[in-house]
Amino acid sequence: MSVKAFELVPAVERDLLMGDKARINIECIECCGKHLYMGTNDCFIHHFLLDEITTSKGKLSYSAQKLLHKYLGLKKPVAELRAASALERLIVLCDGIVFLVDMVTLETVPSVAGGGAKIRGVNAFTINENPVNGDPFCVEMGVLSSKRRTVQIYMVYEDRVQLVKEVTTPEQPCAVSLDGYFLCLALATQYIILNYNTGASQDLFPYNSEERRPIVKRIGREEFLLAAPGGLGMFANAQGVSQRAPVSWSESVIGAAVCFPYVVALDESFITVHSMLDQQLKQTLSFRDGHILQDFEGKVILASTKAVYVLTPLPLERQIQDLLDSHRVEEALVLTEGAQRNIPKDKFQILHRRILQQAGFIQFGQLQFLEAKEHFRKGQLDVRELISLYPLLLPASSSFTRCHPPLHEFADLNHLAQGDLEKVLRCKKFLISYLGEVRSIEVANGCREDIDTALLKLYAEQDHDSLLDLLASDNACLLADSVPCLEKYHKYFALGLLYHHNDQDSAALQVCLWIRVVDGDLQDSTRSDLYEYIVDFLCFCSNLDLVWKYADWALRKDPTVGVHIFTKRPANRDQSELNPDDVITYLGKHSQALLLYLEHLVLERKTQKEKFHTHLAVLYLERVVSLLSESPADEEELSRARERLQAMLRESDLYRVHFLLGGISLCERATLHGKLGEHDKALHVLVHELRDFPSAEAFCTWASYGQDSSYRQRLFHLLLGVYLDGNELAVGGDGGDLKMAAVDLLNRHGEVFDAVRVLRLLPEGWSLQLLRPFLGRAIRASMHACRTSQIALGLSRSENLQLLHDRRKKPIIVSEKKGCHLCHNTFSEPDVLCLPGAVPVHTHCVAQRVKDSPTKRQLTNSSNHT
């Protein structure tokens, strides 16, 4: 509870009213602008001028000046007073009589002839503040008769009153309020709404008017406030529906009024203030001997029997501030939003935003981050307000100053957390998530640098993964602030990214920095693969100077990976290409890398440049040579190097053979001879100098690859010749090897050889057993050929016979209208061929068909013997 919504300010002190006359009581009051009228129990009307004074401290006070008092001459208390300011009349109820009094002179207005300015037998009356009749110079009045069960509607003019309507009620009415056509009445046992125009009535709810004094108070257009059983203040509209929840008063409530957004009620000893927005009791003011509570044009005036007070509302901002000061965020917001319609729109928006922001900070202070965030968002908080709570987060260059008056009570985060590190940490985490969300939206406009820099500092300090994401994406981090921070937390990798993002020129600095990290001069464990990352970076770097500058370092570190700078460089991009010649020159010192680069050029990119091919071949060669010179030679390594060299020599046709021949070893020389077409020399080298028979065989296979079978046969015969010649020349055991090689060759590749020629070549002394597999194969091949040709012969014969038969039967007619059975085109020439069954076809079609036929194709490589 305890909002301070109102203050009770004395308006007319007791002395001023009745001096020392103890038995005079105030019976009724009326206030109209500055004019305050009072009716007393001794039938006087007092007229005061009430001036509002604001003291130097901003406090409101009233000074009352007595203008006049007048005895009405009826010796009865003045029961009610109502001003009709447009008519300059006071409507007075005294001793059951309603009559008019001049507002200034307080003289009773005399009745005019024919009409009357008096109504007798009146119990109570009410003024319609929302009349249907539009005449500004008359006032509509509802009157309750003291005896009859009727309500009368009068028009009050300057000098007369006129009855316009009379409606009967089911019971004796005792209190009334009027709005439009709607009378809200308290009857003896219930409240009703009565439309005096149509006579339709609507029961509201039961109420015992004898037990408790009813209250019927119009509080707005077609809405009334009623005292209900159980001390409730019920709202009802003209349709008989309650649109707001009731407020809970005490049972003995005397008067009530609405001063939005509050319902003020008076009972014997208190003034209670309820909010209409949440129905809660907000304030209680002690007020003894309260007697009257009425609102006049928004001003709530109270009277005890002896004195008059004004209940002045505190400014809304002040009330809201009080609520916020006591951390009652929800209530403050409800009050602000509830007051929306009473405040100009632009002013409301500013106020509302500020309240939301303050509310957010209160919740932030209570670590209710979810709620705080929502309020910050709704209140469009300048994020820097929040950032500034965290010491040293805002960049030094930021022009931000906290809003005044301050939105919160915290000096900084340490003040807020009171040394609780856990709290500090949670706040930081919140800020991280909040800034992360906010930086992409509109609020961030104009302070992106501040936000991003703050975020960077937080990420760095908290060792947050998103640091790299932030720096890798578009950001506005300020170098001046970020650099020291990243250095402090050893985020050198991130620092490099920052440089990179900020300025291409700084990229050098970035790489330099990373190199120091890799070299261990600086500590940053962000990336364990930083070296690879640098290589990758250089690989994609468009600044060639940078590449030249740092590639050396990378190559020294690890040539095989470092060379990726050149080999993995994306081709066909707009950026400047590296000239391979330059690269090769550059790589001069790094032989391994050079080799890899050349391999990349020759083998992967298939560069067709003699220079590279030769260079690569030379490098391979050097490698083999150097391995050979080592002792003991690493056999495995050597064979691998050789394989590569040989593959190169064989595959490529571009290198300069003679250039290599000089320094080359025997085996490779054979390949080179083969390249030059000097097969005899090659085989000679292989067989006699290297004595590497499997290589010799492989050479034949390689050299004849893609050539026709006769070429192949020639090569193999050549090899056989070399073997046999050597065998003859050789002496002792040496010859045995060659002989065995020749036998193996024949047995293995028998199908290539011309068996007849071989038999002629072979020395007489060789045993049959030795050549058995070869001979067996040769005989079978010969048999196969013989039989196949016999079959072919037979088939041809039968074909021929068929043709003869066809011709004899009937003539074959060929005309321009007849089509060829194979291509379906017509014949244009007399030359035709006849297929079996007397089918004429083009000669060229048959030729084509024979060429494509599977039998024909099979005949060409008849290795499959029958």
Add this chain to the structure above:
Amino acid sequence: MKKPDVKVVLLGDMNVGKTSLLHRYTERKFKDTISTVGGAFYLKQWGPYNISIWDTAGREQFHGLGSMYCRGAAAVILIYDVTNWQSLAELEERFLSLTDTANHDCIYAVVGNKADLTDPKAQQFQDPDETSEDRAECEEGRTEPQLHKQVPPEDAVSFYERILRYKGLDEKSSLPAGKMCFETSAKTGYNVDTLFEALFDLVLPSILRKRNENQVSPTVDLEECRGANNKRARSSCC
């Protein structure tokens, strides 16, 4: 203040759990409530519609206010306590007549609350939207059952049928009792969402009709008239 499109009223004897039920639905928790004074009201955003839910006071003292609350209601939820037979009887004796002021097409639901006290299924139920702290708080007070169930569902059904008869409604054209009788537990949240959401779906036509009524304005729309003329011209042609 947002204007409600439609009104739903909770009625029932004191201590049957009207406020708790509304609480469970709107705030997803069960907490101690004090006896409602007069009445309270809650505005529920249901899609594009605002539904005002009135929580009335069950105390005899405020009984007179009931018919005013019910005025213009589109749905009335009559709540009893399953462990208290009298609470169902009271509905018929005292509260049913209050609904005379409700809309003609008002929907009635009969709800037996406190089902967790008698029904293990309701007791074991867990409100998925409830925060764990709230649940823990609630579970502390969770005692092994089982009070005697005084009101069998059949009684609620026959009461619902009597409501229809009282309203002079045809049983066949009205919503079936099986759909309009619920047993709920405000404590565990059992059936609470089901109840309110089923009801909101059913009052939707009522909302739409109300909106349409408001749209029929006495102003003559010239555009509309011209459109009508055109149509007539076209149809009469040839």
